[in-house]
Amino acid sequence: VVHVIALIDCNNFFVSCERLFRPDLQGKPVIVLSSNDGCAIARSNEVKDLGVPMGAPAFKYRELFEHHRVQRFSANFELYGDIAKRITNLLRDITPRIEVYSIDESFLDISTLDIADYEQWGRTVRERIWREIGIPVSIGIAPTKTLAKLASNLCKRQDGVLLLDPGSATWQSKLKQSDVGDLWGIGWRLAPKMKAEGVFTAWQFASLRPQRAQQLMGIHGRQMVAELHGTRCFAMSALHKPRKSIMKGRTFGKDTNEPHVIESAIATLAAQAAFRLRSENQYTRKAGLMVETNRHKPGYKRWYREIVFPAPTADSGEIITALHDEFTQIYQQGQRYHRANMFLYDFTTDTQLQPDLFGEIDVPAHDRAHRRMEAIDQINNKFGRNHVHFAAADLSRTWQPKKRLSTPAYTTRWSDIPLARPKV
Numbered sequence: 229v230v231h232v233i234a235l236i237d238c239n240n241f242f243v244s245c246e247r248l249f250r251p252d253l254q255g256k257p258v259i260v261l262s263s264n265d266g267c268a269i270a271r272s273n274e275v276k277d278l279g280v281p282m283g284a285p286a287f288k289y290r291e292l293f294e295h296h297r298v299q300r301f302s303a304n305f306e307l308y309g310d311i312a313k314r315i316t317n318l319l320r321d322i323t324p325r326i327e328v329y330s331i332d333e334s335f336l337d338i339s340t341l342d343i344a345d346y347e348q349w350g351r352t353v354r355e356r357i358w359r360e361i362g363i364p365v366s367i368g369i370a371p372t373k374t375l376a377k378l379a380s381n382l383c384k385r386q387d388g389v390l391l392l393d394p395g396s397a398t399w400q401s402k403l404k405q406s407d408v409g410d411l412w413g414i415g416w417r418l419a420p421k422m423k424a425e426g427v428f429t430a431w432q433f434a435s436l437r438p439q440r441a442q443q444l445m446g447i448h449g450r451q452m453v454a455e456l457h458g459t460r461c462f463a464m465s466a467l468h469k470p471r472k473s474i475m476k477g478r479t480f481g482k483d484t485n486e487p488h489v490i491e492s493a494i495a496t497l498a499a500q501a502a503f504r505l506r507s508e509n510q511y512t513r514k515a516g517l518m519v520e521t522n523r524h525k526p527g528y529k530r531w532y533r534e535i536v537f538p539a540p541t542a543d544s545g546e547i548i549t550a551l552h553d554e555f556t557q558i559y560q561q562g563q564r565y566h567r568a569n570m571f572l573y574d575f576t577t578d579t580q581l582q583p584d585l586f587g588e589i590d591v592p593a594h595d596r597a598h599r600r601m602e603a604i605d606q607i608n609n610k611f612g613r614n615h616v617h618f619a620a621a622d623l624s625r626t627w628q629p630k631k632r633l634s635t636p637a638y639t640t641r642w643s644d645i646p647l648a649r650p651k652v
């Protein structure tokens with residue numbers, strides 16, 4: 229298998245989050261200060277261009293800030309955390325093979341996705357994050373983490389997507405342009421030591437003999453040289469920690485008592501959850517369904533039902549049918565339903581389904597369902613999500629959140645998020 233990793237890195241993340249609610253600040257100098265407003269923890273490009281370093285103490289730069297009308301914000305981590313979560317969720321939609329590296333950076337293992345043109349793919353993802361969340365990102369694509377990280381840094385100020393393919397002319401010229409200190413794992417602390425040894429560029433570092441790199445910075449140095457040439461040494465760390473449960477929920481566009489609207493929402497959520505389950509090669513033993521009325525209105529009510537499957541399953545059809553059966557039993561005509569949540573939990577990785585003691589499980593039927601799901605996932609991986617889906621999800625689309633119909637104004641998209649306010 230050829231390894232391909234994409235690093236999705238949000239540009240000036242905290243600043244970009246603040247600009248979501250202040251679109252008038254695009255292109256203007258913006259800075260985010262640490263919680264006690266002491267020092268700079270995020271800078272817009274305009275502020276970087278003024279020569280304000282990371283961590284700059286605010287009092288030292290007060291005059292410069294005032295002269296250039298730098299908009300200052302105190303950090304709003306609740307907001308940043310929420311936006312980060314939305315980005316992670318979007319990325320998980322692309323592939324569950326994700327390692328969330330920090331609040332604004334994630335590695336995606338895209339080796340198994342069917343991608344013809346990686347840079348084109350990167351531009352599509354970048355465009356989607358911008359359109360759906362409003363945050364600009366840089367995407368570095370390469371066979372190793374070290375190269376992907378370098379690539380994302382190099383394309384920050386250009387078009388935001390860069391493929392570094394070892395051996396290519398681009399790879400060589402980009403390594404030659406990069407300071408050794410720009411490499412992940414070297415940074416400003418080790419850079420002076422490298423330069424004292426005559427290693428000034430990333431290219432010179434990559435050209436070190438492995439033994440020499442190991443002398444200079446231990447086994448990590450040897451691994452970095454290998455990574456720069458496309459040999460993977462640093463694995464994706466979250467890949468082997470499969471989740472223990474999957475929750476999907478949706479608030480309806482408007483409160484409803486139409487069963488087919490709610491069933492359609494449940495089917496869509498269940499199909500998404502089952503897809504995620506299958507992509508982690510898991511089977512579920514249990515599912516849960518929760519529907520509720522609007523908790524801000526009088527007479528608030530919620531209903532919860534648990535389903536225990538006769539045998540572990542990852543079959544969307546079986547999960548949807550079971551949830552629909554439960555819903556039919558709890559549905560009440562007089563209620564206005566506001567939200568549905570569904571859960572899958574109690575997972576197993578057993579691919580060998582054992583016939584149960586009483587022979588109630590039709591093993592060949594299970595195997596057929598498994599192959600059917602594999603076929604659906606392959607088609608959807610190739611042609612895009614929902615290319616093939618369950619008819620039950622199509623009964624009605626009116627349950628979808630209203631935001632899809634509104635203009636792309638930031639504030640109306642996330643009316644549930646508190647507005648970020650400039651500190652006065």
Ligand SMILES: [Mg+2]
Nearest residue numbers: 237238239332
């Ligand atoms: Mg970043």
